Amino acid sequence: DIQMTQSPSSLSASVGDRVTITCRASQSISSYLNWYQQKPGKAPKLLIYTASSLQSGVPSRFSGSGSGTDFTLTINKLQPEDLATYYCQQTYSTSWTFGQGTKVEIK
Amino acid sequence: QLQLQESGPGLVKPSETLSLTCTVSGDSINSNTYYWGWIRQPPGKGLEWIGNFHYGGTTYYNPSLKSRVTLSVDTSKKQFSLKLTSVTAADTAVYYCARGVSQGGSYQIDSWGQGTLVTVSS
Numbered sequence: 001d002i003q004m005t006q007s008p009s010s011l012s013a014s015v016g017d018r019v020t021i022t023c024r025a026s027q028s029i030s031s032y033l034n035w036y037q038q039k040p041g042k043a044p045k046l047l048i049y050t051a052s053s054l055q056s057g058v059p060s061r062f063s064g065s066g067s068g069t070d071f072t073l074t075i076n077k078l079q080p081e082d083l084a085t086y087y088c089q090q091t092y093s094t095s096w097t098f099g100q101g102t103k104v105e106i107k
Numbered sequence: 108q109l110q111l112q113e114s115g116p117g118l119v120k121p122s123e124t125l126s127l128t129c130t131v132s133g134d135s136i137n138s139n140t141y142y143w144g145w146i147r148q149p150p151g152k153g154l155e156w157i158g159n160f161h162y163g164g165t166t167y168y169n170p171s172l173k174s175r176v177t178l179s180v181d182t183s184k185k186q187f188s189l190k191l192t193s194v195t196a197a198d199t200a201v202y203y204c205a206r207g208v209s210q211g212g213s214y215q216i217d218s219w220g221q222g223t224l225v226t227v228s229s
Contacts, residue, residue: 031213032214043219043220089215091207091213091215095156095167096159096167
């Protein structure tokens with residue numbers, strides 16, 4: 001299995017801040033990396049696919065970068081509605097795996 | 108618009124079989140464009156991929172669950188199902204059905220059901 005490790009596990013930031021979440025794969029996954037947002041009590045929602053492509057309808061303050069083993073999700077100008085847990089996911093192998101999640105709290 | 112709806116018992120006894128069904132509306136299961144599958148989330152924990160299938164193609168399972176999981180499909184009812192045998196308390200989770208789509212040359216999950224909580228307890 002390809003292991004996905006996110007950091008940090010949680011963070012607290014103020015509205016308007018720039019937030020960065022990292023995801024590291026245990027082996028190269030090219031750009032087969034997706035990011036999801038899960039708000040409390042809700043199903044996850046796709047934000048970014050193939051490492052850097054913004055899903056339709058997702059605000060442009062969300063962006064992704066990286067390839068190989070190291071990836072980043074950036075939220076520019078954090079908004080109150082961005083309170084959520086964020087997960088990375090690899091689909092490079094036929095056995096898909098998720099990172100453990102990063103909980104974003106608003107100060 | 109695609110909608111996915113999970114259904115099944117909310118309580119299962121230890122050692123028994125967990126069975127859930129996902130009803131698809133707004134799209135066709137028998138399209139080779141998509142993957143259909145299941146993800147679960149234990150209370151307060153992260154997401155775990157269970158498995159998925161490509162209609163007319165291969166079914167893939169999480170290696171850690173493979174010996175206990177079976178996915179099946181009934182296209183006439185527009186449903187696909189999950190069976191998980193020999194359950195324990197560790198299988199208590201919210202179970203999501205989902206659709207995987209290919210964009211940019213790779214796959215991602217673009218649609219999720221609302222999720223259903225299954226508790227394993229005697």
